[in-house]
Amino acid sequence: xxxxxxxxxxxxxxxxxxxxxxxxxxxxxxxxxxxxxxxxxxxxxxxxxxxxxxxxxxxxxxxxxxxxxxxxxxxxxxxxxxxxxxxxxxxxxxxxxxxxxxxxxxxxxxxxxxxxxxxxxxxxxxxxxxxxxxxxxxxxxxxxxxxxxxxxxxxxxxxxxxxxxxxxxxxxxxxxxxxxxxxxxxxxxxxxxxxxxxxxxxxxxxxxxxxxxxxxxxxxxxxxxxxxxxxxxxxxxxxxxx
Numbered sequence: 001x002x003x004x005x006x007x008x009x010x011x012x013x014x015x016x017x018x019x020x021x022x023x024x025x026x027x028x029x030x031x032x033x034x035x036x037x038x039x040x041x042x043x044x045x046x047x048x049x050x051x052x053x054x055x056x057x058x059x060x061x062x063x064x065x066x067x068x069x070x071x072x073x074x075x076x077x078x079x080x081x082x083x084x085x086x087x088x089x090x091x092x093x094x095x096x097x098x099x100x101x102x103x104x105x106x107x108x109x110x111x112x113x114x115x116x117x118x119x120x121x122x123x124x125x126x127x128x129x130x131x132x133x134x135x136x137x138x139x140x141x142x143x144x145x146x147x148x149x150x151x152x153x154x155x156x157x158x159x160x161x162x163x164x165x166x167x168x169x170x171x172x173x174x175x176x177x178x179x180x181x182x183x184x185x186x187x188x189x190x191x192x193x194x195x196x197x198x199x200x201x202x203x204x205x206x207x208x209x210x211x212x213x214x215x216x217x218x219x220x221x222x223x224x225x226x227x228x229x230x231x232x233x234x235x236x237x238x239x240x241x242x
Contacts, residue, residue: 003083003084003087004056004059004060004063004083004086004087005060007056007087007090007091008053008056008057008060008189011049011052011053011056014045014049015045015046015049015050015053018042018045018046018049034121036110039116039121039126040102040105040106040121042120042121043101043102043105043121043122043123043126044098044099044102045098046120046121046122047094047097047098047101047102047123048094048095048097048098049094050094050197051093051094051097051098051144051148052090052091052093052094052095053094053193054094054148054149054152054194054197055089055090055093055094055148055152056087056090057152057156057186057189057190057193057194058151058152058155058156059086059087059090060186061155061156061159061160061186061190062086062155062159063078063083064159064160064163064182064183064186065159065160065162065163066078067182067183068163068166068167068179068182068183069162069163069166093148094148097144097147097148100140100144101123101137101140101141101144104136104137104140105123105126105127105137108127108130108131108132108134108137109130109131109132110129110130110131111129111131112129112131114129115129116129123141149194149197149198152194153194153198156190156194160183160187163183166179167179167180
């Protein structure tokens with residue numbers, strides 16, 4: 001639905017606005033300082049936009065499922081009374097998760113040099129600076145990963161299983177091509193976005209110091225991919241497919 005695409009575009013603008021200036025500043029000004037409030041503000045926006053996009057992409061998968069598998073019922077199922085609450089709930093869920101994660105991080109004591117080994121105030125890099133037990137933060141992030149990564153990915157996967165099965169039953173090659181073209185843009189965005197996010201937050205952490213350094217470098221590069229490259233690619237992908 002056009003409303004979902006509009007929300008996705010707005011999310012990309014907000015996400016890049018909150019992260020790209022910090023990334024550029026970190027390149028131009030080594031050891032740039034940032035206040036604690038500004039750091040947590042950037043963390044909040046990053047979390048809110050990322051979690052909201054996770055939920056929104058699953059809503060868009062349901063939209064494609066109805067459009068392909070039940071086209072005659074689409075106007076009734078995806079009416080204004082349905083898609084407006086769906087879009088709004090994506091924002092509510094994402095912002096709520098961000099409030100929980102950021103508020104927990106703000107309560108931690110920080111000591112030492114407080115040098116963030118990252119381009120932005122990414123939560124994994126910030127938690128490494130804490131001088132207290134972060135087990136509750138880790139548990140909270142695991143729950144968030146299940147709710148905002150695992151469940152949406154599973155929902156999208158199941159939706160596309162039905163979508164692909166329906167497309168394969170279309171007798172004409174032209175019909176199959178047309179049906180697939182209506183969901184290929186969304187599928188491309190899903191693969192790029194969830195692929196980088198899952199690799200960032202779902203991979204096991206190395207305990208070896210040398211491996212940890214390499215992992216920190218890969219985390220930085222991946223954050224550039226999903227924080228800068230992916231939002232830039234989304235409008236291009238949707239424009240090409242439409």
